[in-house]
Amino acid sequence: MNAWQRFRSSYLLYSFKRDPVAVLxxxxxxxxxxxxxxxxxxxxxxxxxxxxxxxxxxxIPPSWMEGGEKHFWLGTDIQGRDLYSTMLYGLRTSVxxxxxxxxxxxxxxxxxxxxxxxxxxxVDSFFMRVADxxxxxxxxxxxxxxxxxxxxxxxxxxxxxxxxxxxxxxxxMSEWPKYARTVRASVxxxxxxxxxxxxxxxxxNSRLIMFRHILPNTMTPVLVISTIQVAQxxxxxxxLSFLGLGMPITKPSLGSLINAGFEYVFxxxxxxxxxxxxxxxxxxxxxxxxxxxxxxxxxxxxxKG
Amino acid sequence: xxxxxxxxxxxxxxxxxxxxxxxxxNISFTLDRREKLGLVGESGAGKSVAGFSIINLISKxxxxxxxxxxxxxxxLNRLGHEQMRDIxxxxxxxxxxxxxxxxxxxxxxxxxxxxTVLAHRNVSRHDAMDIALEKLKKVYIPxxxxxxxxxxxxxxxxxxxxxxxxxxxxxxxxxxxxxxxxTALDVTIQAGIMDLLQELCEAEDMGLILITxxxxxxxxxxxxxxxxxxxxxxxxxxxREIVSRPRxxxxxxxxxxxxxxxxxxxRLTQIPGMMPTLTDIPPGCGFHPRCPGSRPICLxxxxxxxxxxxxxxSVACHMPEGSD
Amino acid sequence: MFAFIxxxxxxxxxVMLVISFVGFSVQHSIGDPVRDMVGIxxxxxxxxxxxxxxxxxxxxxxxxxRFLKNAxxxxxxxxxxxxxxxxxxxxxxxxxxxxxVFGSSIIxxxxxxxxxxxxxxxxxxxxxxxxxxxxxxxxxxxVFLTAIALIYVFGVELNWLPAYGRxxxxxxxxxDSGMLTLDGIKHLILPSVALSSIMLPLYIRLIRSEMxxxxxxxxxxxxxxxGLHRSRIWFxxxxxxxxxxxxxxxxxxxxxxxxxxxxxxxxxxxxxxxFMFLEAVERSDTALLVAYLMVVGGMFVxxxxxxxxxxxxxxxxxxxxxxx
Numbered sequence: 034m035n036a037w038q039r040f041r042s043s044y045l046l047y048s049f050k051r052d053p054v055a056v057l058x059x060x061x062x063x064x065x066x067x068x069x070x071x072x073x074x075x076x077x078x079x080x081x082x083x084x085x086x087x088x089x090x091x092x093i094p095p096s097w098m099e100g101g102e103k104h105f106w107l108g109t110d111i112q113g114r115d116l117y118s119t120m121l122y123g124l125r126t127s128v129x130x131x132x133x134x135x136x137x138x139x140x141x142x143x144x145x146x147x148x149x150x151x152x153x154x155x156v157d158s159f160f161m162r163v164a165d166x167x168x169x170x171x172x173x174x175x176x177x178x179x180x181x182x183x184x185x186x187x188x189x190x191x192x193x194x195x196x197x198x199x200x201x202x203x204x205x206m207s208e209w210p211k212y213a214r215t216v217r218a219s220v221x222x223x224x225x226x227x228x229x230x231x232x233x234x235x236x237x238n239s240r241l242i243m244f245r246h247i248l249p250n251t252m253t254p255v256l257v258i259s260t261i262q263v264a265q266x267x268x269x270x271x272x273l274s275f276l277g278l279g280m281p282i283t284k285p286s287l288g289s290l291i292n293a294g295f296e297y298v299f300x301x302x303x304x305x306x307x308x309x310x311x312x313x314x315x316x317x318x319x320x321x322x323x324x325x326x327x328x329x330x331x332x333x334x335x336x337k338g
Numbered sequence: 339x340x341x342x343x344x345x346x347x348x349x350x351x352x353x354x355x356x357x358x359x360x361x362x363x364n365i366s367f368t369l370d371r372r373e374k375l376g377l378v379g380e381s382g383a384g385k386s387v388a389g390f391s392i393i394n395l396i397s398k399x400x401x402x403x404x405x406x407x408x409x410x411x412x413x414l415n416r417l418g419h420e421q422m423r424d425i426x427x428x429x430x431x432x433x434x435x436x437x438x439x440x441x442x443x444x445x446x447x448x449x450x451x452x453x454t455v456l457a458h459r460n461v462s463r464h465d466a467m468d469i470a471l472e473k474l475k476k477v478y479i480p481x482x483x484x485x486x487x488x489x490x491x492x493x494x495x496x497x498x499x500x501x502x503x504x505x506x507x508x509x510x511x512x513x514x515x516x517x518x519x520x521t522a523l524d525v526t527i528q529a530g531i532m533d534l535l536q537e538l539c540e541a542e543d544m545g546l547i548l549i550t551x552x553x554x555x556x557x558x559x560x561x562x563x564x565x566x567x568x569x570x571x572x573x574x575x576x577x578r579e580i581v582s583r584p585r586x587x588x589x590x591x592x593x594x595x596x597x598x599x600x601x602x603x604x605r606l607t608q609i610p611g612m613m614p615t616l617t618d619i620p621p622g623c624g625f626h627p628r629c630p631g632s633r634p635i636c637l638x639x640x641x642x643x644x645x646x647x648x649x650x651x652s653v654a655c656h657m658p659e660g661s662d
Numbered sequence: 663m664f665a666f667i668x669x670x671x672x673x674x675x676x677v678m679l680v681i682s683f684v685g686f687s688v689q690h691s692i693g694d695p696v697r698d699m700v701g702i703x704x705x706x707x708x709x710x711x712x713x714x715x716x717x718x719x720x721x722x723x724x725x726x727x728r729f730l731k732n733a734x735x736x737x738x739x740x741x742x743x744x745x746x747x748x749x750x751x752x753x754x755x756x757x758x759x760x761x762x763v764f765g766s767s768i769i770x771x772x773x774x775x776x777x778x779x780x781x782x783x784x785x786x787x788x789x790x791x792x793x794x795x796x797x798x799x800x801x802x803x804x805v806f807l808t809a810i811a812l813i814y815v816f817g818v819e820l821n822w823l824p825a826y827g828r829x830x831x832x833x834x835x836x837x838d839s840g841m842l843t844l845d846g847i848k849h850l851i852l853p854s855v856a857l858s859s860i861m862l863p864l865y866i867r868l869i870r871s872e873m874x875x876x877x878x879x880x881x882x883x884x885x886x887x888x889g890l891h892r893s894r895i896w897f898x899x900x901x902x903x904x905x906x907x908x909x910x911x912x913x914x915x916x917x918x919x920x921x922x923x924x925x926x927x928x929x930x931x932x933x934x935x936x937f938m939f940l941e942a943v944e945r946s947d948t949a950l951l952v953a954y955l956m957v958v959g960g961m962f963v964x965x966x967x968x969x970x971x972x973x974x975x976x977x978x979x980x981x982x983x984x985x986x
Binding site for chain 2: 881889906
Binding site for chain 1: 692799810944
């Protein structure tokens with residue numbers, strides 16, 4: 034059977050279909066991601082287009098409230114941008130950074146973890162020392178400081194231009210040790226198994242053994258931590274943007290929107306913070322719920338083989 | 339005088355989402371003081387569950403669905419929580435399979451021993467430690483005073499199991515249930531542990547239920563054997579008789595599978611097939627798919643456990659060996 | 663045990679060196695102390711002379727060593743914005759952050775263990791289900807949203823508690839404490855609750871799952887078989903084993919708590935170290951930024967080392983391994 038057929042008949046899919054929480058959270062997640070990527074198509078306005086909005090339209094409440102206007106469904110922000118459209122684009126930004134950062138940290142972490150676990154010796158000591166050092170400082174502080182340093186180094190303007198890839202890099206670098214450690218532990222466990230010895234006896238080189246034979250067997254723990262990491266990356270980006278160290282207000286993410294709306298919460302324009310906040314919470318929540326389910330399903334069963 | 343322990347028509351089920359599964363299907367046996375009974379069977383036969391059900395310690399989703407467990411005149415499965423606690427570890431002690439998993443890794447051995455005494459006797463902690471020391475000596479642990487301060491991982495496997503046995507002895511119980519006590523140990527140590535158990539039961543006047551899949555061990559230590567298959571007792575009787583003249587085809591198969599008495603170079607005999615899982619127990623006699631002498635009646639009717647060769651030896655088989 | 667402590671300390675010194683190296687590199691490449699000191703109106707030639715005098719044209723390593731030496735003497739440069747030594751600025755803001763962390767820690771300790779353990783022991787009760795549900799949602803809500811919500815509900819709508827600032831502070835031996843006045847304490851409440859909201863759901867879930875896992879172990883089953891009191895099984899056997907992984911996580915998470923003070927302080931205009939850091943970024947005050955990095959980095963190293971040592975005390979197995 035090929036991989037797809039194996040998946041279709043797997044226990045994983047079976048228990049997925051039977052668990053309402055898993056199905057619901059995955060569907061919502063999938064829906065939100067799709068909507069986010071279709072933002073340019075769906076959104077009634079383009080928030081990046083500075084000619085499309087007018088500051089006189091600022092702070093209009095949601096359409097169902099007094100003073101609201103029909104074409105601004107959820108109201109507008111302080112600069113007159115349609116909140117709904119800006120939120121969609123913001124979601125897209127969050128998704129890209131979240132997934133991008135996780136892909137980055139997982140690739141770096143997996144490669145280092147594999148080399149560390151398989152080659153052992155000095156390579157292992159070196160990388161694990163580095164990981165230990167990075168582990169002593171919480172990922173968020175690393176990200177915040179890195180961000181601050183980049184902002185000072187590049188100046189605010191240039192930083193804004195490079196914000197998205199920079200954030201992916203920063204958030205990615207702050208969490209690779211987690212992947213490295215997990216993979217390394219897995220590799221250490223697999224290294225002594227017979228199929229590895231068999232491969233060595235046949236004469237396969239290290240790289241081949243590492244990536245084609247051992248790697249697939251270490252994917253389970255990687256998968257389990259990846260979902261949480263995506264949620265964490267999204268929240269880290271939101272936090273950075275909220276502090277002004279992330280996405281700028283011209284290309285806002287959900288975090289920067291919340292930040293922008295913060296001062297206006299008390300003067301009555303609560304929606305600018307509320308709706309992006311709500312969207313962020315829902316998005317993070319479904320990722321976490323799905324991750325929880327995935328972890329429960331993968332944990333005892335697959336470790337037994 | 340009545341029996342020390344009487345198990346009558348015990349039934350244990352597992353409550354699962356798609357229905358209840360019967361793990362133990364109407365078993366009965368008795369045990370007298372100082373008597374050693376072996377409960378034998380392959381993995382999955384239900385023998386551990388039987389052992390746990392005596393002291394009502396079956397993990398969920400298992401539960402006792404019928405029958406009686408009568409210990410010294412008291413019906414155990416009707417007892418309340420506090421009364422049951424009074425029996426466990428006090429009058430009936432249990433020994434588990436793997437001593438590394440049985441002892442709590444973060445508490446000293448002394449603590450784990452003393453607490454058992456303190457839970458059941460009104461003595462000072464100091465006295466409890468003295469009792470612990472005394473029992474450690476009974477199981478021949480060297481430098482017992484040092485052991486009390488140590489942690490489980492500081493002792494070897496054989497020593498740990500001796501400590502577990504010592505814990506079982508702390509309250510001078512009337513009955514010890516030993517669930518595969520030597521399976522997790524090296525072969526060289528197994529004999530020592532079994533000898534110890536045997537000696538202690540005789541010296542301390544205790545009954546022993548030895549749960550194991552190892553027929554060799556059971557034939558040397560016990561006076562009576564009950565053979566379990568798929569949750570049922572299919573043969574029960576004096577050890578000597580069962581080992582020399584087994585009546586049930588399954589028991590015969592088990593005895594034949596032992597490598598003793600075979601000329602070197604001969605093939606080992608096996609019982610073909612595998613024991614069924616709880617969901618797949620065949621109708622009638624559960625063993626019939628693997629039985630060389632099976633007849634049509636074996637598929638239809640489940641055989642009762644009836645005496646053969648006298649009241650002590652019973653078999654659940656339509657065509658017991660050596661008859662007709 | 664001693665060897666273990668020594669190794670840990672050496673390791674932490676190593677980490678500190680790395681942090682200092684990173685900090686110095688940042689300062690070296692980004693900061694411009696000359697500009698900070700004299701502004702842009704001074705001529706280029708004068709500026710060069712000043713650079714020479716300050717030793718800024720010396721090789722990298724010499725400057726680094728000088729940096730280290732100064733650091734060990736407590737001199738981490740001068741904040742150009744505040745025109746004061748950075749250490750002074752940091753120390754003046756530290757009490758605010760420390761009190762905030764303290765307030766949150768109290769809330770966390772008071773609530774997580776009881777709720778976590780209760781949810782593990784009685785998972786089906788309505789309180790457990792509610793707590794678990796709230797925790798799951800709570801993990802997804804970022805701290806700044808909670809903070810904003812708290813301010814809106816309690817500060818604006820209900821007007822029960824003040825929404826920003828520290829309120830009245832009393833200077834005790836150089837420590838500006840907000841905890842000695844009722845006004846100060848009232849100001850401390852909302853921020854502490856907001857900060858603790860990050861950790862509460864995580865810990866409750868962690869404690870609950872650890873406890874549930876421990877409750878399924880063989881040694882807990884053995885403890886039941888020994889007939890120990892339920893409270894002893896839960897609170898001595900199970901709890902101690904739950905404590906181990908929780909303590910390790912707690913140590914690391916204290917660090918995260920500090921990180922999140924940054925977010926909380928911005929929302930509440932709380933004049934602590936985090937707020938100071940963000941201001942430094944806005945004002946391009948590199949020296950202050952680097953000093954913050956060093957201080958905070960150093961703090962984490964100390965906390966982690968302490969946690970490891972404490973863990974070594976609780977977990978006997980680590981001690982033995984460390985001594986070898």
